[in-house]
Amino acid sequence: MENQLIRVGTTYIPVSDPRVSAAWYKEKLGAEVNYEDQDKAIIDLAGQSFFLVKASENEKANFFDQKGAERFSLTFEVDGIESLKSFHHTLHSLGVKTGVIENRGHAGRNFVFSDPDGNLFDVWSELSSAFRKGGSVENS
CATH class of the missing domain: 3.10.180.10 (2,3-Dihydroxybiphenyl 1,2-Dioxygenase, domain 1)
Structure with a gap:
């Protein structure tokens, strides 16, 4: 079978507060914040999209x-x-x-x-x- 997958497009990361996490990823890692609301934030980092998703307590x-x-x-x-x-x-x-x-x-x-x-x-x-x-x- 020929490999048709080109790249990983998005990674989902569980977080307690998407807005706080988006600010951390921007400040500490240089991520670009593209979208945020109370349930998720979408950032670009290292050529990839990451969804920071509000998760259950202590989820990692x-x-x-x-x-x-x-x-x-x-x-x-x-x-x-x-x-x-x-x-x-x-x-x-x-x-x-x-x-x-x-x-x-x-x-x-x-x-x-x-x-x-x-x-x-x-x-x-x-x-x-x-x-x-x-x-x-x-x-x-």
Whole structure:
């Protein structure tokens, strides 16, 4: 079967207050806020649309792996280790809860950060090969 999927268009993130979360994503991560009401906010971040959806209390996008560790479900990419270190420093200086930069035994380095609702996100120092070749998956 030929792969007809082109890209991920939208990711949904559970939050306690969409307007507060939209402001946080704008201030801390540079997201563009496109829409907001009491039930959801729509932001653009890293070439993708995110819906920040008002969820039940204590709901998060995270999951627990087989060893009981809480895990993220989304990894952002930056261009190289220096970009990773710079972004890590920036988030930390803005008061964002960040983990340490890790060597996980594969190419590049990673760190994890969380939003105010406890949603975990990973950041990886290696760009996907499609972006290295032409800047987007559509060009690969």
